[in-house]
Amino acid sequence: MTRVRMTGGRALLPVALHQDARNIAPWVALISVLSASSVLGYRLVFTDPAEAVALGRTVAANPALALIFGPARDLMTAEGFNTWRAGMLGAFFAGLMAILIVVRNSRADEDSGQAELLASSVMSRPTRLGVAVAMAVIAATLLGLLSWVLTMIFGGDPTDTLFLSLTFAASALMFAGLAAVTAQVGSDARSASTLAIGILGSLFVLRGYIDAVDSPEWATWVTPFGWLEHVAPATENNPWPLLLALTTFVALMAYAFWLQARRDFGQGLIAPKRGPARGGWESTLPGLVTRLNAGSLITWLLAFVVLGFVFGFVATAVGEVLQANPAMAQALAGGAVTEADLTAQFLSTVLSLAGIIAAISGVQVAMRIYAEERNDRVDPLLAGSVTRPAYFSANAVLALAGSALALLIAGSVIATLASDQADLGWGQVFGQAAATIPATWVLVALALAAIGARPEVRLVGWLGLVASFALTILGPLFRIWDWILGISPFWHVPNVTAAAPDWSGMAWLALALAVLTAIGFVGFRRRDIV
């Protein structure tokens, strides 16, 4: 490889870091808190070894948890619990953070034109990409350090916690490398980040599937997440897979710089085609809103077909998975639990999870309202005879309909694969998916309320997703009080498969939905357009 010159990098890096610090800091903080909080929570809740054993049984009984968090190697210590709870999730979010940093600081500037000013100054060609990756490396280092120190403060073992923190940093490095490559391939920032996040998500789901079903040993080495699992903080503390991650980062970076040297500024590898001279279906307000969100919505709907297959296949394997676990096999044989119960429990967990993921697509549509506003593209629409409520509702309808459709797609695939498995009818599984829609809508409506009334606090839309995930998936493990669990809309979803479903939760969801949507509409009518 020829020497890559970074002229101008020393001047650019501090400025870029200063500018982007506000975007990076929340990621570093949240992932560190994820780790620190599980050590603290474990020490508070699982004071008695018998309770930890019970936790182990709960986790073993629900393959959905292995799908999300990976295998639980040791739940008898706080560090082992932390590795299970924070390890894979932390690695996922660290990867996401790195992708966003690299694309935002390399490709997005080319689209907006800022980079043109930089590129015309005394700066070598690879500098901007180098600076973007350097920022991701700095973020990865800070994340490793903060999560290590913070978790130790809350009582984590120094060595075990160091290895866990290193897996976060390693994940950030690998996906920074990946984003550096996709930033050269995609024709703009949006497609570059979609491509990188798509690969990140696919690898995570693949890892989940491998962990949830009874897979052969080699399969656990297929994904980079699998490598990080083999570091096994708190049980083995094996440093060698980290080296593999570092090698991957270096290789991806070399490839990215090689690609970049062959690419035109502001262009990707795919040249845009000419289009129609006249407007068609997208020349109406609903058409335009659909057109603007079409790419990401289609990607989401396809992702939900895949998710449906993954969840469905795991559901059919629940029996085998449980038989493989001696304690569970015993409980099943003794008649303490039935396979049907456990499958139903699994389905309810994955449908809540699908509901939360579906809400992401809706929240994205809501956030797009503000992004278009920031890009000065809403002014000309509202200067036409489009009223604000009409503009807002076109987006709101798409956000709600898209997320509901995604959930129904996943639900029908899961129902088709898993319905005869646990003596549940197709209609019951699909019905449960449909009953989850109002909870998903509440999360989307939260984002709509923020965007409509106070876009400065739009982060609330994303926080709602994070909080629902924590409360719905993790809350029950910590045996948190019901009134706290009830903050998550998914807690109110009725169990459709029960003999007499309790529909009262739906009323609360409907109320929350109505209030939040109203706040969005009224707020959007009253505030200044940015």
Added chain:
Amino acid sequence: MSGHEDVIRVDGLVKSYGAFLALDGVDLQVTRGEVHAFLGPNGAGKSTTIRVLLGLLRADAGEVSLLGGDPWRDVEALHQRLAYVPGDVSLWPGLTGGQAIDLLGRLRGGLDEQRRARLVERFELDPTKRGRQYSKGNKQKVAIVAALASDVELLLLDEPTSGLDPLMEAVFQEEILYEKSRGRSVLLSSHILSEAEALADRVSIIRDGKVVETGTLQQLRHNARSTILATLADPPTDVATWSFAHDARLEGSTFTASIEDRDLNEALAALSAHGITALTVNPPSLEDLFLRHYDLDADKPGSPT
């Protein structure tokens, strides 16, 4: 004929963003059928005023009436009767220029098809390119075509020609005069003074969120001094005694000064006593008027005093 009906009437408009006072009591009247130039440098408050007129921003204080309605309240009804060209045109990256024109037209309530076709041709616009492929000037043309092809009473143009080449600038001026001949009213925000001079019936100059001067160009000129340049056969020894002459200078036989219109007779009488061989009197250009309000010439190093 309601010749003196105001299509825009703004009284004491105040708008602040947090602690920053963007508009500090703007007064503005645009009469039906006129082209009204709204002049001011960057950041003076032109775009903020227009965005209040569009109902995008809510006025903190003051009276704003647009086509007889309230721009904040009567959005839908009013916007069917106006078209807008933003100064910074941002197109949808994935839509072609043609699609964007049709979208904006349809959202406004329809386009004049013949006019659309003629404008696309006159502005030499390729409607099949995507938004992200257009240069700055071509993005601007997309917005101009979309606005001019619609059948509306009022055009709100916010620095519409930034980025246009001189040929297209000329086409734009012809089209605006054509719009005026059809009885449309135009509010043209600009800092290109030649454009305003060529098109405007009346002018308002805004500075630091306040309109500091408004009127026809003639009225504005009347308040300002003309430049006089005379070659004299028998130059006087001292011009300091001529109280009508401001900034008076005598170099050899050439006399220059600026004078008020009302002192013109006195000046000519005084000069003719010294044998005028050549004389030019230049009315103040818009640039002079503009600079006068911004005190730029006073701050300029080495300017004549």
